[in-house]
Amino acid sequence: MRQGKYPFVIGFLALPVLLYSVFVIAPYAQAFQLAMTSWRGVGTPKWVGFDNFRRLFEDEAFWKAVQHHGILLLALPLITIAIALYFAFMLNVGGGSRGGERVGVRGSGFYRVVFFFPQVLAVAIIAVLFQMVYRPNESGLINGVLMKLGLDPVFFLIRPNLALWSIIGVLVWQAVGFYVVLFSAGMASIPTEIYEAAEMDGASRVVLFFRVTLPLLWDTLQVAWVYLGIAAFDCFAIVAVLSVDSGGPDGATTVLAVEIYRNAFVYSRYGYASAMGVALFFLTITFAALTLRVSKRESVEY
Amino acid sequence: MSASPDHTSDRVDSSATTGAGLPAVLGAANRRTVLRRAAAAGLLATPAAGLLSACATSGGDDEGNTDQDTGTKSATNPLGVKEDAALEIIIFNGGYGEKYATDVHEKLYQTAFPKAQIKHQATQAVSTVLQPRFAGGDPPEFVNNSGEKFLDFGALVADGQMQDLTELWDAPSVDDPSKKVRDTLIPGVVEQGMFSTADGSRKPYVLYYVSTVYGIWYSGKLFKDNGWTAPTTWEQFTALCEKIKAKGITPFGYAGANAAYYQWNVILTQAAKVGGPDVLKNIDNLEADAWKAEPVIQAAKAWAEIGAKYGDKSFEGLKHTDVQLRQNQNKLAFYPSGDWLENEQKKDTPAGFEYQLMAVPSLTASDKLPAGAIRAAGGEGYFVSAKSKNPRGGMEYMRQMLSKAGARGFTETVGAATVVPAGSEGYQFPPGVASSQAALKAAGANVFNMMFDNWYKELDTEARTATNELMFGRASAEQWAERIQKRADAIKSDSSVAKFKR
Missing domain, CATH: 3.40.190.10 (Periplasmic binding protein-like II)
Known part of the structure; x- marks a missing residue:
């Protein structure tokens, strides 16, 4: 066995590594190369050095997008995790104990399935769905009701300071189900004896949650935070389909992926779009490194 | 002539697909490490969206085909095509x-x-x-x-x-x-x-x-039933808008969500009528202060007022098909577009609706072009x-x-x-x-056109955004002109953009 080790390992690795190089590494390398050119889609790319990056610094749309990613990075994980944790707790632990076993609130099996529904839908479909929900006139799901009640319609996607939050709402709606399942799985593996012991000491549900569930779930939370952070750096499909004027009104909901798309496929500025892609790449890498470092904490062994 | 980017991309975020099955399958001990690795892998997969792939720059010989096919010219073949060339x-x-x-x-x-x-x-x-x-x-x-x-x-x-x-x-x-x-x-x-x-x-x-002929469209039937006639002057236009509004119909509207260029087209057409087609030529040629020229500002002001008085704020959130449908349902009277509209709406137009085009009405008595002048x-x-x-x-x-x-x-x-x-x-x-x-x-020689949106897509985008700001009451005509002019100047000084003149 020991003798044939290297051929064996190489035999297994060669194909995946080759595929990875061709379909992942090579396009990356090419994007870095294109970012240094003023390529417009046809002809030989012209080398312009760091011009594209210099332009990035003065590009209002770029900074608007970065700012929105900042908001998304804070809001999306916070809101999603908070809601998902609450639901997961209620579904698994919140119902008290029955026969020495922690159970969820009544009907929790049903809720668990229902909460997961949005996760099954394709993002584009969700965006189209919410076009109906947010529609600013009497045929919108929300505004239709409001207007029937004689109230003024709410312009979810039109009011510049409401538009981004309307989109965050959709992102949260879509993400919560998955994290409920993730946290449920985490909670299921917390030994019941700990809960029992805490309850015997007179701990209320709130105390149970903050003193027992949360610390023992830390690792899962950390993973959730990274996932949601990555999602916050994307948001392309939702913004492109749902927002007014692709990232509008007046750039109020734009994100980097939308700006990249616009520069590449509308303005034919492939070089500049690649430079944005490179910027996004470094932003994402930095975020992940930071999160994994900051959230490193002694995990409780049980 | 759809006005929005392609919306087919539905990349599901990688977190969902990488993680969904894991927690249930794996034991508690290694679940964490696996998840963490999956998260790291997700990290590498996501930015790929931003990085443009394709082997588009892989080169090849740039000269193309040097041995091009030619045949003998004749009366039936004046361009000298080689008869059997593919x-x-x-x-x-x-x-x-x-x-x-x-x-x-x-x-x-x-x-x-x-x-x-x-x-x-x-x-x-x-x-x-x-x-x-x-x-x-x-x-x-x-x-x-x-x-x-x-x-x-x-x-x-x-x-x-x-x-x-x-x-x-x-x-x-x-x-x-x-x-x-x-x-x-x-x-x-x-x-x-x-x-x-x-x-x-x-x-x-x-x-x-x-x-392609551009103008403002209305239902021939709706107008006939109400005894309205297509206006040619601004006074007639606003007076008719009043009447229409009194009937509970939105007088004028366009789709802000993805078709704002229908509206800048109206404003610039108006400007060309007020100040002559050279106004548009200056805009196309990226001349200094072309967007701030008096006729352009005048037109923008007039239409911003129409937007405020006779528009519907909710249209900013609607797509062109939604607004066009409202017109087909007689909830909207005037809609600006090109003459592809009728064919585009064929399925939704009720029988006898009878699309009719009217030229953008004259703004002042001293307009340089007659009322019938149109963009074609x-x-x-x-x-x-x-x-x-x-x-x-x-x-x-x-x-x-x-x-x-x-x-x-x-x-x-x-x-x-x-x-x-x-x-x-x-x-x-x-x-x-x-x-x-x-x-x-009927327009005869009074036909004009503009090219800037074809030549400089970025200027088109800026004009669309600014026009929504103008028509839905968040910017004045001066601010509207100012910001588009700023973008035009930026394009003019950008050496990576090929410039065109007419």
Whole structure:
């Protein structure tokens, strides 16, 4: 066995590594190369050095997008995790104990399935769905009701300071189900004896949650935070389909992926779009490194 | 003529697909590490969205085909096409479909050159299909460069990829050898397809084939039933808007979500009427303060008022199809668009609706152009690749398209008029196109066009955004002009953008 080790390992690795190089590494390398050119889609790319990056610094749309990613990075994980944790707790632990076993609130099996529904839908479909929900006139799901009640319609996607939050709402709606399942799985593996012991000491549900569930779930939370952070750096499909004027009104909901798309496929500025892609790449890498470092904490062994 | 980017991409975020099955399957001990690794893998996968792949820059020889096919010129073959040379046709499969090419134009070419082999390909993403071909030096002969993903004309010109069409325009036409091809077209069409090259000269590169007339549309039936007539002056227009509003119908509206350019088109058309077509020429040529010219500001002010008084704020969140549907339901009276509208709405238009076009009304008594003046242009661009094997065949194909039979066949297949008037003579257009064709005829020489949105997409985007701000009450006419002018100046000083003049 020991003798044939290297051929064996190489035999297994060669194909995946080759595929990875061709379909992942090579396009990356090419994007870095294109970012240094003023390529417009046809002809030989012209080398312009760091011009594209210099332009990035003065590009209002770029900074608007970065700012929105900042908001998304804070809001999306916070809101999603908070809601998902609450639901997961209620579904698994919140119902008290029955026969020495922690159970969820009544009907929790049903809720668990229902909460997961949005996760099954394709993002584009969700965006189209919410076009109906947010529609600013009497045929919108929300505004239709409001207007029937004689109230003024709410312009979810039109009011510049409401538009981004309307989109965050959709992102949260879509993400919560998955994290409920993730946290449920985490909670299921917390030994019941700990809960029992805490309850015997007179701990209320709130105390149970903050003193027992949360610390023992830390690792899962950390993973959730990274996932949601990555999602916050994307948001392309939702913004492109749902927002007014692709990232509008007046750039109020734009994100980097939308700006990249616009520069590449509308303005034919492939070089500049690649430079944005490179910027996004470094932003994402930095975020992940930071999160994994900051959230490193002694995990409780049980 | 959809106005929004392609919305088909539905990348699901990688977190969902990588993580969904894991927690249940794996034990508690290694679940954490696996999840963490999966998260790291997700990290690497996500930014790929931003990084453009494709081996588009992989090179190939840039000179293209040096041994191009030529044949002997004759009366039936004035462009000297090699009779058995193959010809590749790329058609944008959009609003007009591909049938007009396969059933009409390609057949005409085949009849003229029976030995030629025609290769037909239709696509909805022209640039995706063709970028590698141009980069690799093997472009197809004939390209219908249209749709959301068309190849940037400026980049094509700069790279010398388009065939100079001068020879075609000067060739005798198919139907009447004593008439040059250029003389069989609506005036201005050849001019519209001209681009400035790097050495400063201007050459015709593009054939704009479909006749497009822009204006404000209303339902003939709704107006007849209410005894309203299409206004020609601003006073009549606002007075009628009052009446319409009193009836509970929204007088005027456009779709802010994705079709704001319908509205800047109205504002600039108005400006051209007030100050003459040179106003638009200055804008196209990126002249200093062209957007801040008095007639432009005046027009923007007037329309901002219409937006505030007779518009509907919710339209900013609607797409063009939504607003067009409202017009079909008689909830909206006036809607600005081009004459593709009638065909686009065919399915939703109730019987007897009767689309009618009216020219943008005169703003003042001292307008430079008469009330009937309209914006009309050729739409749908076609070019021949200069570096293809058989560019002469490509030009001959165009000559066949521009024959009476070619134009007629197109009109009969798709219901739109071409830039060849002889082709639509005596054809029974539906009421909307009939009214726009009548308006075009009535306008006579008072027809103008603008090109900046084709030349500089970024300026188009800025104008759209600014126009929404203006029409929905968040910016004044001055602010509107200021910000578009700023973008125009930025484009002017940007050396990476090819500039055009007319």
